[in-house]
Amino acid sequence: MHKMLIGHYFVNIGDVARLFLAAATFSDVQSERIFAFGGEFSFSKALDIFRKHYPERQFMENFSQDHAWHTIPQRERAEELLKRFCQPGWVQLEQTVLDNVPL
Incomplete structure (x- = not known):
């Protein structure tokens, strides 16, 4: 498998907008x-995700590796700041994909 098809991050x-505002407005930042x-x-x-939400459509077979090659660094601080904006945590991949890919 080509190494460019190894998992990445999203x-x-x-969430980016909320973290930007947190960095600009919270005095303790x-x-x-902020990662x-x-x-x-x-x-x-x-x-x-596409198959789950659009079962009537056909999609190509899976072809990439699911796991990224690094752990996510220093994610806790960002998650703490999101919670201060009344967000329970990160917006999940499923919602992010559905929000950005009109099918």
């Missing part, structure tokens, strides 16, 4: 990097 744009990694992504996971 983040929902709404000072001179730090916006919503979770792991693979084309196979996206295809599974």
Whole structure:
């Protein structure tokens, strides 16, 4: 399998916006990097989501590896900031895919 087809990461744009506002407005966020990694992504996971929500359509076979090759660094701080914006955590891959891919 080609290494470019190994899993990657995703983040929902709404989560990015909330983290941007947190960095700009919360006084305890000072001179730090906020890592916006919503979770792991693979084309196979996206295809599974399409199949689940559009069972009447046909999609190609899965072809990519599901797991990314690194763990997600320092994700806890970003998740804490999202919770302060009354968000229970990261917007999940399924919702992110459905919001961005009109079929």
